[in-house]
Amino acid sequence: MRIAVCVKQVPDTTEVKVDPRTGTLIREGVPSIINPFDQYAVEEAVRLRDAAGGGEIVAISMGPPQARSVLIHSLALGADRGILLSDRGFAGADTWATALTLALAIKKAGEFDLVLCGMQAIDGDTAQVGPELAQLLGIPQITCVDKVDLDGKKVVARKLVDEGFEVLEAKMPVLLTFMTPSDFVPSNPPFSKISKAQKKPLETWGIKEVDGDPEKLGLKGSFTTVTKVYSPPRREKAVMLEGSPEEIARKLADILGKEGFF
């Protein structure tokens, strides 16, 4: 069983604070972490590899040199090999150019039975790279999966849909994107595993190593262009309603009635 798992380094958006005076992001002291959905994908990769009786998990991350730390983390969780896709020519990639870069790297790294991704990254929240990557690799996709098992050469995955969930089956190779189940507690690898992870193979690949065309990757290969980044319009401070529960209820009913809610 060979599994490729795509991981991204993201700022811990739960730690991002907005400067109340200027309305801009305060990035100082915000830790960089592995995207939580990707952490689940790595842990599932390890479980599936072991259930299949062994194999190889290749963790792949595209990002600046600092993103190496999420690969070390993935190796400590049990991945066997890491590939860091880092090149200034990859920078500024939209989801299409990102998926294209990952597809080139995965093809270069050999044949895979499974390609696993987090459903979305918590900094961009697009959920587009997984399906785009599946199409570029020419394999089927099952998105928004919270549970998966193997059945011979097939995977059986529980996919969350708008109405509830579906149990889907597909022959490998297939790409899955993971949503974390509510009872998921991410493992924190102990120091011994982190130090062992440092000895596992971890390569850095650039445009040359993935046989990429610099005109088709990064900012140049992107179809969409960010023209402006700004703070969302700030809400006025909440109006606090005071009094006895009955007084508050009357005030609130006035407001909700005026807005036509009943």
Add this chain to the structure above:
Amino acid sequence: MADPIQVDLEKCTGCGLCVKACPFDAVTVVDKKAAIDERCVLCSACVQACPTEAIRIERREVKVDLSAYRDVWVFAEVGEGCAKGVSFELLGKASELAKELKQQVCAVLLGHEVRRYADILAENGAGRVFVAEHELLARYNTDLYSTVISGLIMKHRPNIVLFPATKLGRDLAPRVAATVGLGLTADCTGLSIHDGMLLQTRPAFGGNIMADILCPHTRPQMATVRPNVMPKPVPRRGMKAGIVDVPVKIDQKSIRVHVKEQVKTCAVGGKKIEESDVVVAGGRAACEGDGFEVLQKLADELNGVVGASRVAIDMNRKPKSVQVGQSGITVSPKLYVVCGVSGAIQHTVGMRGSKLVVAVNTDPGATIFEFSQYGIVGDLFQVIPALTAEIRKRKGR
């Protein structure tokens, strides 16, 4: 290769505004000049912030004839026996965009025996409806739907294609985008026409920043659009659309993913939380005693549904299908009443698109009040029943 982002050292005054503007911590001032390191993702925040126009990003300039691409398309998602509400929201927005471009609104309708929905799409703004019917399309399948829609796009060359940012839309749209080899912007909360192009606005960083995005050199311009953000149009009764029958050639063999089981977990006979105008949500405090029943009574009076923060799902008080937040769903109702939720970003990211937020919390310092228009420091077990009673009284019961 030269870095696409360059600082003109003669123009740079070392003022440091770019350092503050950078969301990625990639800019520093070294020897009184801005220096950009490899953490830069070319988001252009520094370019906008620079008062002396010292920072430039080299972009691809391609000149292609884009005038051959016309019309604004909406993928009409079909639910239980009807087109979904979000389809109407998209048609409303598409009508606005098409009017400005002097082009037509077209709906794309896929399924089995779905032709009967063409009229209601017309009444909500579609001038033309592409109808692709096949029994294998009765149930959503990524490959089949993507194949049919990609074929239509390549043949008819629309200018803009909008998909709903539902779970289905977010599974389908990127597959289509990669099939036709085009750009796609996710989960937009704003769309407008800017210099003849589609200006797409979306939140990022858990809603902490907004980004404006263009797709300058290729057509169609494609986006998924967040449900419950765009207003539904006022239907124009009796309107008819031109129907375009789409020949569908697909067979069982092209299905690579098979459905073994389907389980509907959303409230039986009830409204789905994403489509509800009113959501009454509870957190830890609502997990005590009959907290969620108390909330349900208020929701019933307001014709709304009950939502929950993650803790209530972990404690088995509410099903996963009503979990609002990062690992749950995103809602943007007209009214969000939130009780006993502290306001951690994991929750607020799922509700900050709500129009009117009323928060009830015993802690006056709770972060949730920063996301609310009205706040009540108090116990939900006192405030909510009083409110429910007051509303009942005013309704004359």
